[in-house]
Structures are given as C-alpha cells and as structure tokens.
Amino acid sequence: MAKSKKKDIQSLKFPLVEQAEHAEKDLFQETWAIPEYITNNLAHTLRSYQDKALSNYRYTQTQINPNPQHVLFNMATGSGKTDLMAALILYLYQDQGYTNFLFTVNTNSVLMKTKDNLINAGSDKYLFKDKIEIDGQYITIQEVNRYPRIKQANTIYLKLATVQTVSNDLFTVKENTMGLTDYEQDPVVILADEAHHYSVSTKSEKEAEHTWESAINKVLNARNNEDKKNLLLEFTATVDFEKTTIYDKYRDKVVYRYPLSRFMYDGYSKQVKRIETSASDEEKMLNVVLLSQFRKYRAQIENVTSTFKPIIMFKSAKVAVSKKANAKFNEMIAKLTAKDLLAFIERQQLMDSNDNAVLELAYKYYLKNKEEVGKIVREIKHDFDPKNVLNANDASGNMLEKGQYEALNTLESPNNFYRVVFAVAKLTEGWDVLNLYDIVRISEEAATNKNATMVEAQLIGRGARYYPFEIDGKKSYKRRFDEDPSNKQLILETLHYHTMNEPQYLKQLVGSLKQMDLPTGKDSKNPPIEIKVKPEFKRTNAYRSGKIYYNESVDVPSSYFDSIQKYGIEHKVDLQRNLNYGSREVNYSAYSASVETKTISVSRFDDRYVKKAIQKLDFYQFLNLKQYIPNLQSMDEFIYGSNWLNANHLKLFLTVPVEYREANLTAEEILKVIVDLLKEYQVKIQSGYVKQRGTNNFIGYPIKEYLSDYNKRVPEYDTQTQFDKTQDIKVYQMKDDEFYVYDNAIVNRLEYQLIERVKAYVEDLKAKYGKAVYLFRMDETMHRESAKSEKLKLHQYQENPKYGVHLTGFQPDFILFLEDTNDYYFQIFIEPKGMSGERFEKELWKEELLLYMTDHHADMEFMDNESNIQISGLKFYTNGDGRGTMEQLKEITNITDDTDQKSNQ
Template sequence: MDILHEESGWELPQYIIDNLKHIPRSYQSEAIRYFHYTQTSETFKHRNPNQLMFNMATGSGKTDLMAGLILYLFKEKGYQNFLFTVNTNGVLSKTIDNLVNVQSDKFLFNSHIEIDGVRISINHISGNFPDFPNKHDINIKFLSIQTLTNELFTQAENVMSLKDYQREKMVILADEAHHYSASTKKKSKEELEKASWEKSLLSLLHTHTDNLLLEFTATLDFDDETIYEKYRDKIIYRYALDSYIKDGFSKNVRRIQTGNSNEENMLSVILLSEYRRKFALETFGIDIKPIILFKSQKIDASHEANRLFNEMIDNLTVETLREFLTSQSKSVPDEQSHTLQLAYQYYLEQDDLLTVVKEIRRGFSPTRILNANDTDNSSKGLLETGQYQALNSLESPSNLYRVIFAVAKLTEGWDVLNLYDIVRISSLGKMTDKKDTKSTNSEAQLIGRGARYNPFPLNQKISYQRRFDEEDETASLLLETLHYHTLNEPQYIKNLMASLDKMNLATGTDGKNPPIEIKLKPSFKKTRIYKTGKVYYNETEKIPDSHYKQLHNYGIEISKIATIPYFKSTYETGYLTAESIELKTSQLREIDIRYFKKSISRSNFFRFSNLKKYLPNLKSIEDFLGENWLDLQNLVLSVITEKETIVEDFSAIKKLKIVDNFFNLLSSKIKAGYRKERGTNRFIGYSISEYLADYPKRVPNYDTAKHSNSFIEQNVSNISFEKFDFFAYQSAIINRNKENLVNAIANHVDELKEKYGDVFLIRMDENMLKGTNKIEQLKLHQFEKNPRELTFSGFQPDFILLLQNKDYYLQIFIEPKGEQLVEKDRWKEELLSYINDHQEELIFEDEVDGVIIKGLKFYNKENSEQTLNQLAQIALEKSQFWGNIRMNLF
C-alpha cells in the first residue's frame, strides 16, 4: 500500500515508551502507527479523519492504547484537553484510576511524565477546562455518556454547555462505543437512548474544527447495515478476539457441559478452584487465588443461588464430600470433563478429607463472597453499593474474595485476570425461543472478558502469553484455561455456540475427544530390532524406613522452598516484558516463631499422628521443629517481590500467609519424597515386541470460531510420519517442539545410516501402556550418589533413538522440553548427563555385549544446535553432523 510505503520509516516515539507504565505490545504500537498515518499522510488529507474507531478485543488493552494516544496527541498535535466518556459508572471510575490517579496500582503512566526534558502534569478536570492552561499540562475530564447528554442539552449552572466546548480543540475518547449507535428501524427506548448519545458525541465533535472523536470497542455488529455504513471508513485499526487468542495473550477457553444440578455444579467448581490453587503451589511454588463467578439471568435467582451456596458450605462434611466425589467421578467421565476428573481423582487420593473440608469452609465462607447485584433491584451502580474497589482488586493478596454472584453488571468494564471459572446458574424454565441469542451474546462477551491471561511468576520470570501448550495437559488446563460451566441444555448450548461463533471466540468442550489410534508401522514390525530388540530402563529398589532421618532424605532443600513468591497484586494489565519487571529476593528475619507454630497448629497434615505416617523416625512435633528436621530456630524465610516492595512493612496477616504457603509447599514435598522406592544402576531390557504397541490418544478440539481467518492453530496435533522410514509409528500426537526434533533427526538420518544399519526413532508415549503395570517399568529413576535435587518419581523420556550395527546397540534417550519447564525438570537432564558420564557404573540384568545407554540435553528452540551436536558426538564421534546447517525450524 502507498500509505505504508510513505510512512514506513515511522516508529513509535521513545517518549511514549518511556512514559507508559507498560511497554506497548506490537499490535498497540501498530495501532498508534496507523493513527499517525491518518494525521500526517497525504492519502488522508482530503478525508478529514476526525472520527476514528479502534476495534480492539476485550482485554487487549484499549485503555493503554488511549494513554499512548494521549501522549502522542499532546506532543505531536498540541492537544491538551481530553474528554473520556462511557456508559457505566464502573468503567468510568476504573478509567479515572488508569489515567489520572497516580496513587492507584492501575495508573497507566509512569509516576513522573517527562517529554523533551520537561515535566508534564496530568490533571483531573471536574468542572470547565481551564481558559489559559499551562502549556505543560494534560487535562482530562470524565463524564458518563448519560451525564454528558444531560449537561449538553439541559441548562444548568456549573456545567459545560456546547458553547463552552467551542473555546479550545479537544479529543473525545468514547469507550464501549457500540452503545452509541442506534440500529436500523428500531425505535425501542434503548435505541432512542443510543440515538441521543450519538447526537451528543457528534454535537461535541463539531464544536471545534480541530476536534477529534476516537471511539473504542470490542463489539461491532457488522451484520447491521446502519452500523456497517457508519464505520466502514472509520475503523483505523482492528485487533479482533480471535487474533488475541491465537497470539497467546489470553487463556484457553473450555466449556464444561454436564447433567449436574446447580448445587452439584457449585461443589464441583469449588473443588476445581481449590485444586487449581493447590496445583500451582505444589507444582510450581506459586500462590494464585482463582476466582469463581456465578452468573444468573435475574437478580432474585442470583440471591437465591448465593443462599444455596452458603447453605451447601455449612452442611459440607467428610462423608458428604467423599460420597460426592465417588458419585461424580462416575457420572462425569473423562469424555465429559477431563479437568473435573483430574480434580475428583486428586481428592479421592487424599488421606485427609477433613482438612479439605475445613479449607473449603474457611476459603468459601460468606466473608469471601461478593454479591455484585443491587439488593433493592434499583438502578444504583457498583459505586453506590461500595463494591467497586473490591471487584477491581481481586488479584491482590489482601483481597480475600473467592466468589462473585452477578447478573449483568460485569459484562463490560470489569478488569479481573484471575477469573478461572464462570458457572451459569440454570433457571427452571427452558429457553423457548430457538433464535433468541440475546442472553448468550451477553454471556459470550463475559467469557471473552474472563479469558484475559493471568500472569504468574515461573522461574522468577513473568510472562503475559501462554507458556504451556496443550500437551503439558494439567498445567495448561489448570493455570491457563478459563472454564465455563453449564447444564447440558441442547438449545441453550446451540445458541451459546452461535454467539461464540459470532465473536470469533475459539472454544471447545472440556471432554476428551474420540481417540485417534496411533499405530506401529507394519514395516517396523518386520525389522530385526522389533523382533529381538529391547529398550533399557533402570530397576528400582525398596527404601527402608531407616533411610528417612532428615528432610534431605526426602529430596527437600529447605533453602529452596523457604523462598516464597509474594506479589502485591497480579500484573493487572500485563504488557510488560519479562525482562522489564524487576524482582528481588529479600529475607524475612523478623518473623516470630509464633507465626510458625500458629500455622502448623492449623494444619491437619502437621499433626503428629499424620506426620508420623510420612516421617517414620519422628519422635514428636518438638522433634520436627528441632535441629534434626526443620531447625526452626535457624530457619529464615525469603520472599520474591517486586523491587519496590518494602518487606519490613509486611503486616501480621501477610507474614502468616507467607508462612502458610511455606508449610503447604513443605507438606507436598514430604508426601512426594516418601516414595519407598529409588532407582539403581541396574538396567533391565524389555522386549520391544512386547512393550511397544498401538495405542489411542486424543487431540484437543475447538468447535467454535472455526471459520475465523485467524482460527487458533493447534499446538498439539496428529502428525503423519509415513514418509520417514526411521520413525517407528505411522503418526504421533505431539507439539511443535517435538515435531521439530523429528524433522531435525530426519535431516541427518542418512549420515547415521552410514554407520548403523538400523536407525529407528520411537515415540515413547505414556498412553501406550496406560492402565497396565508395564507403564511403571518403562521409566528412568535417579541413581546418582549425591544429586543436586533428589527426586524419587521416575520419568519416561519422550523419545528413544535406537542405533544398531554389528558392534553396537546404542540406545539414546531424548527429551524435548519447552523453555518454561526447563528449570522445573532440570533433574531429568542431570540424570541423562549422569548416565553419559558414569558408563562404568551401569550394570545390565542380562549378559549383553555392545549395549550402550546414553542421553541428550533437553531439545528446544534455544539449544537445538547444541543438542544435535551432542547427538553427533555420541553416535558418530564427531563434533557435528556434516549437514548440520542451522535451520529455522521454529
């Protein structure tokens, strides 16, 4: 395009980047660049582009974009007066915090704004814009569209009339702009109101020849002829929801559709929410607070649901919980909801359901519930009911709310990142109008808002895009997926899917799809390796109770788990790069021993009778706190916080929370470490023909937004490898990283075949032997003498490369590993390296000659070349493959 060529050298000015709290994402920078073209390019000279629309997905940062545009228009075009308007008080108040309240955590500018060496002030204007403004001031006035309309067309004192707005040029920032356009042929009260709002904005626009009207919305109905004609030449930038999801800036979205009652759905989602929290803490050492939203159609129904919820929590006992788990694990199978099955099985395996019940009663008590409905059914807003601050600070550790009950107030303008479950409360009546999608349109918008990504610290880094692909199943489902729970009402589901399609919001059912049969190639079954070959894994041995004499014997390094992530709030809008977030680790030396004793006294796990099950040599609780075990007198906790956090100012509640997190993590480590088995250096060969088999596996599925131009690409898919004669299976369900590994080996297979007559790569999928005892035999276990991190659970490397000639039978373990999991699974790579470096220690069950077991470093985007070079060194005794040209496989 000529316009792009004409302005191709323009980049986002540094003063915008320097003065915004969040580094703009690529699409936000592009939106400002396109706006710059409209204001400077000859192409737009005669189009008078004074009314423009930014069609941006929910959660994509429209307000951050506004902040950038304000700086641009102030510096480049001399605008000092800005009027922000929207149709709800909640969004209005939130935006005041965003744009002018420097004390707010959600303020989007840096605390000190400086352009060309001059300090710039941003002022909140409550009356008239100043007649003689300071040239270094940016003035922003905030009015709801209702108030603005009344003031413009009703004579009153101390308000700005149309005549007052004529004095200086101004920029109007109109948010949720889809409310300002009346539809074709409709004369309802709502449409007449929209028409009056539209008239107000256009009247303001025309009060000065240099005025600008910039509109922002995530929702535009292009099927409506009037809407289409109005905006077809005004949309300057569009970043739709499907692109937002595809680019990884959102959670995945899954629908859980069951035949459960409302009460059963309530208890299921509580268990799932707690499982999310525990999984994050026990697996990654991070403390998240998952929020549940119960959505009703009517206020009375919402209050009734709130009452039933409280009643259910009050009546929950160990017996009713166990009965519920047993029943639900059968009535809601994997095919209906895999995530719920994970939660049910987690709790069914717990020895102490009494602690679970107590935690649920405490975590979901009435004081942890926020009802966002007006109790008197009036038109009062959230501000009048005093709930605005609580609703917009749900990510904060000091905000204890876990559950929200609401009808329609939260569909727009609600900023929450840690919303993981939306539960539709079903009304008794059926949906009778098959074409009525008004309510499902609203719910689809709410799902889109709830899908905003919740950044969390991992390996002391923050990411604002999804880290786990869907092959890292549990982590993806629990930490990066929003679940929408509903009853399985066919007509409602049909309407909801139509609404999701209309929004281009890619979702899928949470149930597992019909399995795909992964088959061994007939040609592989005819080979010598298949018929007579073996795969080798090391044997385990029983660990006597006498071994467990201190926490180190459980693989626990107190110094590691005594460092607890604790952030003042989730990174609410999340446009910072991981490198730009400054974190620090600080010691908490002032925590009194009473905090530890109080925390431990509240935990059933640390009762002596229970602790003795896992610490067989423990003599008493005092012994546990003493120098032989916890050494509480010398224990120092540390916290990972934002750089500006002053840990010395932590309240007693915060300190106790940190201690609770430490003991929660310690309990999970103790349970994981008491395995009673450990690896040895004795390797056993398992017959390939007996252990390798065909197996079923499922691919994640999306069934809405299929026709979107940016339909979400599957991170995990069924890849055919028929063309590769060295690959043992016809296909494999794998992610991109694993596919890249197979392709990389394919590039060098001819060179390998020059030395080895038989070259075969085998995908060792855990589904292959699922449900049999054999699955545990095909695992590697630590057998190092003094591993850096002791881990008793085994693992199955994803691939085995078998190379055979007349002299050698070489088995190489290969483990592709995404960067986000490298640190967590470092012990696996260290075990593979130990095998390489201690060949003389390996003992084989059978008297075999020429068998060599080796392992490679993790394979991923960052070190693919190093891993391939290591393969060349092991297999060919050379520094690299002769054809090892660096390829852009990623």
C-alpha cells in the same frame, strides 16, 4: 422486508489499516519508533500490537491529508485498550499539541475504573509512572468538570463523564455544565470507550435528535471551521462488521483491528473450556468449589506465588434467583462434612453424564488424599465463608456501581479475601478482574434464546483475561503452558464455563461463540488413544541396536562471565552507529541506499553520555545488573572497566547524510544513540547469561529405550477460528505406511502434511539407503514425567547465535532415520512451524541451530569416536512447503538426481 446479506468478515477492506500496513512495508518510508516520552512515562511496556495501533494512528495524523478526525480501534476485550489510550494522550499532547481530553463511556463503573487508570496516581491500576516527565518538564494530569479558559503550563486536562452526562449537558441548559461553546473554545480529543453503545444511526430507525451518538458528533464537529479540529477516537471490542450498515459507517474509520481470536491465539488470554453437565445447580455449586480449591492446591504444587486466588462467578437470570442461589450456597458450605464430600465425589464419578476432564483430575486428587479430607473441608469452610462471598446486585439487577465497587475491582489483591461473586448482569465493561477461573450458569429461570447466549458468550470473552501469576517469582503476561503436555494449562490457564447439557441450547451457545470469533471447546475426559510402536519395527536392527543422537549440555560457572564479550556483544572502543535509527540499522541501510551518507566523529561525546543513558534505563541499576553479571563489583567497574564499557576510551562515529555537520547534532540526539546502544546490550546480557550450554559432543541413546508406546488425547475445538486451523489435531491411521514407526499419528494438519511430503520421497531414499528409512515422531508426551525427556533435546552450541542465546533446549518434532548397507547412520531433524509473525520470529533460534548442525558436521564429536554418523537439520517446514524444506532434504541426502529423473519420465 428481505434481510440484508451478511458480509464475510475475512474479505472486508479497511483502507486506513491497509495504507498504514503498506507504509510500514515500504523500505523507503522512515520507520517510526515509539518515542521515549511515551515509553518512559507508562507504567506498562506496550505490547507489539499496541505499538502497531499507536503507529497506525500516528500515520493517519501525519501522512494522510486531510488527516481523519474520527477513527475506530477495534481491539479484543482484555487487550489493553486503556493502556493504548494513555499512550495516545501523551502522543496527542506532546506531538499534536492537544491539552483537553474527554473520556466518555456509558456506565459509571467504567468511569470509576478509568479514574484509577488515568487520574489516581495512588492506585495499583494507574497506567502512568508516578511522575510524568517530558523534555525535563513534569507534566500534570488534572481532572476537570469544565476546561479552564486560562491554562497552566505542562498540564493535561481530562474530563471523565458518562455519555449520558455529556448528552444531557449539551441538550439541557444548566449552570456549571459544559455546553457546545466549551467544545468550540479549544480543541478537544474525545476518547469514546465501548463505542458500540453509541451507534444508533446504524439502526433501521431514523437517528433521533438527542441520541448519545448525536451528542458525540456535535462535540466532534464543534470546531470544523478551525485549523485544529476536535478529534474522536473510538474504542470497542464489539462491532458487527458483517452488518452492511455498520461496515459502511466504519470502513474508512478503522485504524487498527485486533480481534478476539487473534488475541487468544497469540497467548494473551486464558484458554476457554465449557463444562456441560446435567447436574443440578446445587451439584454444580459443590463441583465448582472443589475445582476452585483444586486450582489453589495445584498452584501451590507448581510454586505459584502464594497470593494465587481463583475466583468463581455465579451468573443468574434475576436478582431474586441470584439471592436464592447465594443463600443455598452459604447453607451448603455450612453443612458440608468430610463424609458428605467423599460420598458426593464417588457419586459424581459413577454418573455417566459427568464426562469432564478437569473435574476428573480434581476428584482423583481428593480421593488420593482421603486422610486429609477433614482438613480440606475446614479450608473450604474458611475460604468460602459468607464473608468471602460477594452478592454484586443492586435493585435493578445490575452489578453494583458503588459501595462494593472497590472490592469488585481489587479481587487480585492479597488483601482481598473474596472467592465468590454472585451477579445477574454480565461482566460489565470495566470489570477487568483477571483471576476469574470459573463462571457457573444458574439454570433456574435462565433464558436459552439467541440474545441470552450472546450475552453469555460476551461474558465468557470478558472472563478470559489472562491472570499474570508468578512462578518462582517470575511473572508472565502470556500463556506459558501451550506446549506443555501436562495439565498445568487446564488448571492454571483455562477459564471454565459451567453450563447445562441441553442440545438445542448448546447449539445456540456455540453459534454465539462463533459469532464472537471466540475459540473454545468442550472440556471432556476424551479417552486417551494408545500410540504403539509397530511390532514389525521392533523386529528391525534399527530398533534393536540403533541410536538417536542429541548433543550434551554442560554447566557454565559464574566465573566465565568476566567480560562483555562473553555475552555475545562485540563491544569496540570505536562505536559505529547510525544517527536517529538506533537498533533499526537494517531498515536504515535499506533507506540509505538512495541517500548519500558519510561518517563523522563526534568530538563532544564522552563518558557523561554513558552515565546519563544508564540512569535512564532501570535494567542498569546495580542490584539488577549483578543478577546477570555476578562478578561485577561496582557500577564504576561496569562503566570504566576495560572488560566492560570502557567509557573513558570510547569514540563515537555516526553515519549521517552527506550534508549533515557535527554542529547540527544536539545533546539529546547523542544521548538517544547511547540509550539505544545500551538497550541492545541489555537484550544480549539477559539472553547471554545462561548456566548451561550445549556442546558439540553428541551422545547416542538406544532407540528401543526412547521410542515407546504412549497415550495421548485428541483435543476438541468446536468454535475454531482462522488463526488455529493448523492446530486441528486428529488421529491418522499409519498401519500401512511402513516408514512411520507408530501405528497411529496424533498430529495437527501441518504435521500430517509434512508426513505426507516425506512419504513422497521414501522410495527414492530406500534406493540410496537400502537398509532403513524411518520417520520418528518425537512426542514429548512419551517421557513427560521422566528424566529421559531432558536427554532428548538439542541445545545451542554455536558461537554468537544470530537470534540470541537460549538456555532451554528443544526437541524437534520429527527425526528422519536413514541407514545404508555399510551401517552408515544419517539422522535428520525436521521441525514443522506454523507461520504466525511474531511467534515464528521468536522460534528462529531453533532453525538456526538445525542449520548450523548441517553446515558444521565436521565439528561434531561422538562418543567412542564413532565415525559412521551424520546429523543434520532442515529449515522449518511451513504450510505447502513454502520455504523449500523438501528441496533441502533432497540436496543433503543426494537424491536430487534420481528424483528429478523420475519426475521427468
């Protein structure tokens, strides 16, 4: 039988997703905001993609007729599907009137974890607030085995069961179990986690009568003749849409997709690197211990919270092998001496096969601290004592589902001292440990076929969950060091998979990683390339006496923040707002173009609404607020003070449809307007409280002191995905391009494209600025360990920037340096930026500063009253010059006419 042709995943269509996206872009379609009864009752703030998933689902239930009963959320491992489930439970309860929910999955371990997530309010992993309150009523989530016939008010009933249990109960008549009639009685929402396990009807054999999928479908269709039907919401990270049978089954059910590569590209995961080695299993064990301890030491150096504890997992093919490896590991730690450790490191460094960057960093650290090796060995013996090693295998080779379950699922806890886990099974669904940093493949009896490497790829994907460690008390749920040229990312934000160096196996593994859409690469020492300033440029006057200009920053004293206006907030006594649209006035304005409106005065509005709104927002607790308003003496001052909210004198005016009357306004609607207003103020207060600000005073720094030779590595990616193609960094020879001051350019595709675009205008620029036309690549690698790097940054200095106040300066990637025969200097900052939605939006403050410099040149001041200088900035350069950056370059350099004449010849 001929194999079915694989589908191209990029070309596949999912109608529900497309309809929801189209509606979102429709200016005349009302934008739905996540209701407060969801945001106020979840322990975590939903991320933007989770908001989108929830919004897409709500669209299918309110705007599509008939609304789909069965949908699929295809979201990456670690992307917070259970957080989304919690939000969906609240939405379906409050908005759609469902009170019965069935959570089902195929393993007991996930079931136990989900109890902590959705039922156990005493658990650290509980996803709701301690008290769920909706419309002034406290809501109870009650776990049940059977849904009650007589229901209590304000109660959500949640049954958690494996799909095996649900199936057995349906097909085997037993006392006190749920049969089909129970699902016919009242409407039920099925939350089917890891749903790829259920799809047997997509296989070649005929669907059996008593399969898991058949059981789920029977529950789903139990109320098809009723007005309120049962619903099925499936969740999975693993679904092979390239297979025609699976795509055909799910094409009209997929409501949201957030693939692994997108998740990783957006920074919500660790990076992933492979350490490919010919070392024995015993050598790999000692190497990973040294690396794990090095992570711990580096975390201390970087002021990471003291509870940082990197976990190692040793993955074996069989239980017997795992137990044997566990015994070898314990023996190795027990016998380790300082002399043996130094000898091992020196031997490893001599091995040509050991070409790993992160291990080299660890070796250098230990050799640099030889006098401390005795202490280091004692710490290794303490941290990796057998009592801190967990063998998570039961007799069947699966991960334990009881007994040590709590230990396995609290590895991030300061009270959990385990550092090592030995296991046979892959990281099973439901084991969401975040501080896993090293996975070691025990090679003894390990298979190398495609099935084995796919299991390993899934293991790596699950282990890549990001660990939100704290630095100086600040926690982040996204990678922090993507733009940091140091090795912090390699140590603190990278999962390493230690495997064997066997070409055929590695080819198979890389293929499996690509099939999973999981971006990764080999961790190799990758010898650095020396980037040199061209000798001919060093002989020029531009290099010898030229300068590059950046603006000075100054300290801002706390006494400066004495009013709400100092945070960029235009707070007026007359508050003008739009009803029910809060911070989305832009969308509302577009919508209201076709709706006649009027402005009404809200006579019932007074300070009580301000005080109530403040009570609903944690940010406005006095101790927290004082962190941003240091001179504030009391909450009364903030609420009633004339420099702050001035609540006793506020008047509220609302823009409403022309037929609307004040009598139609509810107290809840007025309160929501003020809550939304204070949320906007919160963002501006947080971003506006900065201790340093830029000035319009520009300082020149000698080019010869700041453009220097430097070394840089070219990263390797062998499983690149659609989202990081522009980050494909390569070395480009630039010796023959006189305008580029370095002999090589180590840049990504977008940056090289920009260089080529500028190159096209070099001759025209030379014709106008005959003395010098040079392009500088300002790579932070040049001065990453020097105070010089802080000087070569631009800082915001404009009043009330549209995209918020940002304390940190930034260094644009390129400077176009021009000089004419009258010694007139023209310096143009250029920043290439990949278009990627949310990331791009967050960077727009940089573009705003660049354009502000161009439009306000007359306001600049220069040291020594220099008058022969012009500083400008261009809009971000994007792929294919889609935003017309080069057109702007022509305009501000006045080469438009010459260029146009040449192009017409």
